[in-house]
Amino acid sequence: xxxxxxxxxxxxxxxxxxxxxxxxxxxxxxxxxxxxxxxxxxxxxxxxxxxxxxxxxxxxxxxxxxxxxxxxxxxxxxxxxxxxxxxxxxxxxxxxxxxxxxxxxxxxxxxxxxxxxxxxxxxxxxxxxxxxxxxxxxxxxxxxxxxxxxxxxxxxxxxxxxxxxxxxxxxxxxxxxxxxxxxxxxxxxxxxxxxxxxxxxxxxxxxxxxxxxxxxxxxxxxxxxxxxxxxxxxxxxxxxxxxxxxxxxxxxxxxxxxxxxxxxxxxxxxxxxxxxxxxxxxxxxxxxxxxxxxxxxxxxxxxxxxxxxxxxxxxxxxxxxxxxxxxxxxxxxxxxxxxxxxxxxxxxxxxxxxxxxxxxxxxxxxxxxxxxxxxxxxxxxxxxxxxxxxxxxxxxxxxxxxxxxxxxxxxxxxxxxxxxxxxxxxxxxxxxxxxxxxxxxxxxxxxxxxxxxxxxxxxxxxxxxxxxxxxxxxxxxxxxxxxxxxxxxxxxxxxxxxxxxxxxxxxxxxxxxxxxxxxxxxxxxxxxxxxxxxxxxxxxxxxxxxxxxxxxxxxxxxxxxxxxxxxxxxxxxxxxxxxxxxxxxxxxxxxxxxxxxxxxxxxx
Amino acid sequence: xxxxxxxxxxxxxxxxxxxxxxxxxxxxxxxxxxxxxxxxxxxxxxxxxxxxxxxxxxxxxxxxxxxxxxxxxxxxxxxxxxxxxxxxxxxxxxxxxxxxxxxxxxxxxxxxxxxxxxxxxxxxxxxxxxxxxxxxxxxxxxxxxxxxxxxxxxxxxxxxxxxxxxxxxxxxxxxxxxxxxxxxxxxxxxxxxxxxxxxxxxxxxxxxxxxxxxxxxxxxxxxxxxxxxxxxxxxxxxxxxxxxxxxxxxxxxxxxxxxxxxxxxxxxxxxxxxxxxxxxxxxxxxxxxxxxxxxxxxxxxxxxxxxxxxxxxxxxxxxxxxxxxxxxxxxxxxxxxxxxxxxxxxxxxxxxxxxxxxxxxxxxxxxxxxxxxxxxxxx
Numbered sequence: 001x002x003x004x005x006x007x008x009x010x011x012x013x014x015x016x017x018x019x020x021x022x023x024x025x026x027x028x029x030x031x032x033x034x035x036x037x038x039x040x041x042x043x044x045x046x047x048x049x050x051x052x053x054x055x056x057x058x059x060x061x062x063x064x065x066x067x068x069x070x071x072x073x074x075x076x077x078x079x080x081x082x083x084x085x086x087x088x089x090x091x092x093x094x095x096x097x098x099x100x101x102x103x104x105x106x107x108x109x110x111x112x113x114x115x116x117x118x119x120x121x122x123x124x125x126x127x128x129x130x131x132x133x134x135x136x137x138x139x140x141x142x143x144x145x146x147x148x149x150x151x152x153x154x155x156x157x158x159x160x161x162x163x164x165x166x167x168x169x170x171x172x173x174x175x176x177x178x179x180x181x182x183x184x185x186x187x188x189x190x191x192x193x194x195x196x197x198x199x200x201x202x203x204x205x206x207x208x209x210x211x212x213x214x215x216x217x218x219x220x221x222x223x224x225x226x227x228x229x230x231x232x233x234x235x236x237x238x239x240x241x242x243x244x245x246x247x248x249x250x251x252x253x254x255x256x257x258x259x260x261x262x263x264x265x266x267x268x269x270x271x272x273x274x275x276x277x278x279x280x281x282x283x284x285x286x287x288x289x290x291x292x293x294x295x296x297x298x299x300x301x302x303x304x305x306x307x308x309x310x311x312x313x314x315x316x317x318x319x320x321x322x323x324x325x326x327x328x329x330x331x332x333x334x335x336x337x338x339x340x341x342x343x344x345x346x347x348x349x350x351x352x353x354x355x356x357x358x359x360x361x362x363x364x365x366x367x368x369x370x371x372x373x374x375x376x377x378x379x380x381x382x383x384x385x386x387x388x389x390x391x392x393x394x395x396x397x398x399x400x401x402x403x404x405x406x407x408x409x410x411x412x413x414x415x416x417x418x419x420x421x422x423x424x425x426x427x428x429x430x431x432x433x434x435x436x437x438x439x440x441x442x443x444x445x446x447x448x449x450x451x452x453x454x455x456x457x458x459x460x461x462x463x464x465x466x467x468x469x470x471x472x473x474x475x476x477x478x479x480x481x482x483x484x485x486x487x488x489x490x491x492x493x494x495x496x497x498x499x500x501x502x503x504x505x506x507x508x509x510x511x512x513x514x515x516x517x518x519x520x521x522x523x524x525x526x527x528x529x530x531x532x533x534x535x536x537x538x539x540x541x542x543x544x545x546x547x548x549x550x551x552x553x554x555x556x557x558x559x560x561x562x563x564x565x566x567x568x569x570x571x572x573x574x575x576x577x578x579x580x581x582x583x584x585x586x587x588x589x590x591x592x593x594x595x596x597x598x599x600x601x602x603x604x
Numbered sequence: 605x606x607x608x609x610x611x612x613x614x615x616x617x618x619x620x621x622x623x624x625x626x627x628x629x630x631x632x633x634x635x636x637x638x639x640x641x642x643x644x645x646x647x648x649x650x651x652x653x654x655x656x657x658x659x660x661x662x663x664x665x666x667x668x669x670x671x672x673x674x675x676x677x678x679x680x681x682x683x684x685x686x687x688x689x690x691x692x693x694x695x696x697x698x699x700x701x702x703x704x705x706x707x708x709x710x711x712x713x714x715x716x717x718x719x720x721x722x723x724x725x726x727x728x729x730x731x732x733x734x735x736x737x738x739x740x741x742x743x744x745x746x747x748x749x750x751x752x753x754x755x756x757x758x759x760x761x762x763x764x765x766x767x768x769x770x771x772x773x774x775x776x777x778x779x780x781x782x783x784x785x786x787x788x789x790x791x792x793x794x795x796x797x798x799x800x801x802x803x804x805x806x807x808x809x810x811x812x813x814x815x816x817x818x819x820x821x822x823x824x825x826x827x828x829x830x831x832x833x834x835x836x837x838x839x840x841x842x843x844x845x846x847x848x849x850x851x852x853x854x855x856x857x858x859x860x861x862x863x864x865x866x867x868x869x870x871x872x873x874x875x876x877x878x879x880x881x882x883x884x885x886x887x888x889x890x891x892x893x894x895x896x897x898x899x900x901x902x903x904x905x906x907x908x909x910x911x912x913x914x915x916x917x918x919x920x921x922x923x924x925x926x927x928x929x930x931x932x933x934x935x936x937x938x939x940x941x942x943x944x945x946x947x948x949x950x951x952x953x954x955x956x957x958x959x960x961x962x963x964x965x966x967x968x969x970x971x972x973x974x975x976x977x978x979x980x981x982x983x
Contacts, residue, residue: 530954530973530976552973552976553819553820553823553972553973554819554822554823554972554973555972555973555974555975555976556796556843556971556972556973556974556975557798557843557974557975558795558796558797558798558843558844559795559798559844560859560860560919560922561856561859562612562859562865562867562873562874562875563867563871563872563873563882565859565862565873565875565880565915565919566873566880566903566905568918569911569914569915569918569982572914572918572975572978572979572982573914573982575979576979576982579979
């Protein structure tokens with residue numbers, strides 16, 4: 001009974017390069033399938049009232065359960081598991097992959113195989129997933145499905161001759177994808193009768209239900225009333241509810257069995273009790289070994305995150321903990337800064353990850369933040385023979401004690417149209433890149449490989465790459481190791497006071513230019529005060545650049561009559577509000593935007 | 605004793621719109637003058653009962669260029685006011701005017717209709733600058749208009765001047781001041797140019813065709829004005845306004861002392877019974893409203909005590925004599941130090957404000973950066 005039930009399950013994800021149509025295809029798959037199996041509809045597991053009530057709860061689900069009736073008349077349960085598709089999120093992708101047996105690989109018929117297509121496919125293959133290639137966007141005039149098929153077979157090395165040719169946007173051939181999923185992707189293995197072993201691959205916090213733990217059951221069974229243990233934290237809970245995900249909603253059910261993807265809730269209030277990658281087992285009859293979990297992802301980019309209002313530190317801490325709940329790749333540890341008070345040093349998989357987290361903190365948790373320069377981890381070798389790792393420039397030891405320093409280097413793979421090879425090579429050279437090779441992928445595209453210092457690409461390299469190649473270049477990188485480099489610490493003084501948050505560790509030869517640019521930027525960002533404000537960039541005690549913000553000379557509204565009063569009052573109120581978001585550096589009020597603006601140093 | 609009230613009347617028509625103007629006004633609308641005046645008169649007449657317990661102290665015609673209307677039409681409007689409202693015999697009735705729409709005949713007619721104050725937009729003495737501003741008159745027209753006004757019997761004339769204009773030099777400004785002073789108007793307003801959003805000047809500024817006068821030069825011009833006017837017997841009584849003693853603009857003082865006023869006409873603003881509101885800016889809507897307040901009033905906000913205090917401070921401090929502590933107490937039933945102790949002490953320390961005989965006022969330094977000071981009074 002169990003294996004015939006499992007036979008009808010398919011756990012898969014969709015992977016693709018950005019904009020190749022992953023989300024559209026997901027939407028179409030959801031549209032073309034049903035929510036409940038026939039038996040469930042007959043059994044009426046929940047009466048109508050319950051279903052209505054459950055419908056009111058909307059939760060962002062990482063997995064959705066679909067019911068598909070094949071052409072042959074068989075009913076399948078498809079668990080579609082969501083994966084992000086950006087260069088930053090390889091770690092995220094691999095977490096979801098562990099819950100799947102297969103991956104639908106979407107390739108744009110006009111663009112062909114691109115950088116993340118490769119990255120994702122390699123990951124999927126590494127996780128032993130079956131790949132089902134699908135060629136999308138066949139409706140486009142520039143579509144060349146045969147080219148895409150050839151590329152998949154030549155570049156990736158998997159057969160693609162019978163890949164479905166579809167247009168997700170226009171709903172063409174979606175049926176074929178659904179059929180092929182049943183055909184190509186294997187059903188899950190696992191024994192329902194063995195002790196429970198389920199892998200937590202995500203979780204969401206719901207204010208009514210507490211933590212909603214999202215998992216893939218490998219062996220055994222879990223249901224309402226089960227007493228479960230989370231093997232890493234050793235915490236135990238009584239399961240209140242189990243279920244699976246409809247699109248945008250939780251659907252409770254009787255039990256989850258081996259091969260199923262779903263959730264459980266247990267009134268878990270504490271976000272730190274559930275770790276992604278942990279194994280859920282039965283408290284009374286536990287599994288002997290946990291499932292192989294996840295390695296902690298190595299952050300690629302660090303930055304400091306401080307609350308604009310110091311009193312909101314506990315809220316920031318709480319917010320970061322909640323975010324980490326369903327984003328295990330987010331790293332943070334407490335940090336203090338003379339300028340900004342108490343905050344956190346956060347590690348991200350990349351700049352997009354940084355921006356997303358920043359935005360979520362501001363939007364979902366309503367926090368005003370000050371973010372400081374992203375930086376990488378440098379290795380400092382001291383004269384006394386010891387080695388320390390630093391990411392915060394203020395932890396850099398006295399140069400006199402430093403024997404040499406090393407910075408992380410990455411291997412960068414850039415796929416781009418031939419026409420842009422020149423400008424992109426220039427860009428890489430500008431960023432201290434070391435050329436390794438160039439190969440032509442086909443008649444129009446080439447792949448460049450450069451070795452580049454990580455700190456040259458951690459802020460806006462991706463953006464500039466895109467703009468110089470009109471969006472066509474794609475980029476993937478991986479950490480290669482460390483290389484010796486001449487690095488110095490650039491300090492910024494505002495009104496003769498050093499601003500921790502604006503310190504940089506920078507390549508020696510770029511330091512003066514960088515210092516000059518920062519001083520210029522700050523001069524524009526810092527508003528006038530009642531006194532003159534000198535802005536200086538220093539290396540050690542040597543001033544390498546300076547600008548001055550002159551004192552306020554005039555700040556008058558010449559006319560204010562009857563029709564102006566309301567407007568003027570509102571303007572003054574707005575200005576006062578704006579001041580609240582300023583940080584004080586001594587007696588100078590510096591707007592938040594100043595901290596981030598100094599990082600966008602590329603001339604447009 | 606009836607409570608005082610001021611009336612503002614908006615005439616949104618011009619011969620041509622100046623490049624720096626962001627007031628509600630239009631050129632080329634001669635065909636709707638009659639309809640506008642008629643709706644305006646309805647608005648004034650039909651709502652008078654709301655104000656029956658008030659005595660009108662000042663009436664101000666603003667725009668646009670109120671004097672594009674014929675004196676007959678202006679007469680109709682004034683009639684509506686005098687007919688239905690209790691207007692004080694000492695009321696100040698001001699009409700804003702532009703030189704190109706004035707002549708002796710019209711001015712005499714206005715004078716006979718109880719208009720006792722004229723405010724002429726002169727702006728600059730140099731024709732080149734007038735052109736740059738998009739003004740339709742030249743210096744000669746201004747001078748003739750001024751003389752005609754005197755001839756018609758006006759004993760209370762104000763001139764509006766502008767400085768910090770693009771390409772204007774100190775010499776230009778000095779020449780403007782000298783020649784205006786020669787005419788000896790009773791009142792002079794000197795405004796630093798503000799480049800407002802949604803004006804042609806703003807676009808020109810953004811595309812680099814004109815640049816903003818730097819702060820140093822702007823202040824120099826301002827100080828020169830203060831000095832030259834003081835030498836000739838004009839007292840500065842507000843940031844941008846100077847007059848011979850006794851000839852201050854009583855209507856504008858109502859604004860700075862946050863007194864009550866009702867606005868009639870397109871987009872006109874009011875402050876009445878603790879509420880600020882204004883008329884629709886949509887001409888079609890205005891004309892089809894037939895003057896009904898219900899159809900016209902928009903964006904009504906009832907001010908909180910805090911907001912009233914803020915306005916009391918940032919408007920009152922615009923005047924050289926500043927605000928009176930006892931007035932604050934009588935309006936808000938608490939000491940000013942109960943609300944603003946910290947701010948006041950900071951401002952005194954920075955020498956931005958000073959105190960004398962129960963009054964708090966801006967120092968000259970405070971006037972230069974008055975916005976900075978005003979922000980402190982936001983609660």
